[in-house]
Amino acid sequence: MTSFDSLFFRFFQHYKTKKSIKANSIATFYITFLQCSLLLLLGVFFARFFRQMHVDTMSASKAWTLFILVTIFIYFKNWMQYGGRKRKVLNAKMLKNKKLTYNIWLLWLLPIVILGLTYILFQAT
Numbered sequence: 001m002t003s004f005d006s007l008f009f010r011f012f013q014h015y016k017t018k019k020s021i022k023a024n025s026i027a028t029f030y031i032t033f034l035q036c037s038l039l040l041l042l043g044v045f046f047a048r049f050f051r052q053m054h055v056d057t058m059s060a061s062k063a064w065t066l067f068i069l070v071t072i073f074i075y076f077k078n079w080m081q082y083g084g085r086k087r088k089v090l091n092a093k094m095l096k097n098k099k100l101t102y103n104i105w106l107l108w109l110l111p112i113v114i115l116g117l118t119y120i121l122f123q124a125t
Contacts, residue, residue, distance in 0.1 A: 004031055008082055009094040010102045028082050030107070032075045037114040039074070043067060044122050 011027035019026065043063065050057055058066075081087070 004035065005090055006094070007031060007034070007102070007107065008078075009091060010107065011104070012082075012087075012091070013094075014104050024083065024087070028075075028078050030111075031082070032071075032078050034111045034114075035074050035078075036071045037111040037118070039070060040067065041114055041118045041121070044118050048121060048124075 008027050008031045011030050012023050015023040015026045047063065
């Protein structure tokens with residue numbers, strides 16, 4: 001089980017009590033948002049690194065197109081992974097393991113901090 005799985009189930013368990021119908025959608029959105037923000041941070045880091053090394057690998061428009069395509073792929077991967085039988089099996093494993101004590105506000109703040117770091121790295125030219 002990955003750390004993204006444990007974060008997904010923390011969100012799922014938190015929103016299952018409050019919004020039982022939309023809990024899976026909210027948790028899937030969060031995991032997708034977190035993974036895409038990490039992907040954006042890595043992309044900006046490597047773009048800046050390659051610019052300093054004077055390596056022309058890809059134009060900016062092609063990089064943004066690739067980012068959008070990978071984002072769509074990540075969303076559908078998460079939607080299929082956490083929407084069916086695998087989610088139920090992983091949920092049963094997570095219920096046995098009761099040591100999930102992440103603060104929900106800090107988890108929501110995590111992708112926002114990552115996007116802030118991305119913006120700072122993007123602006124530092």
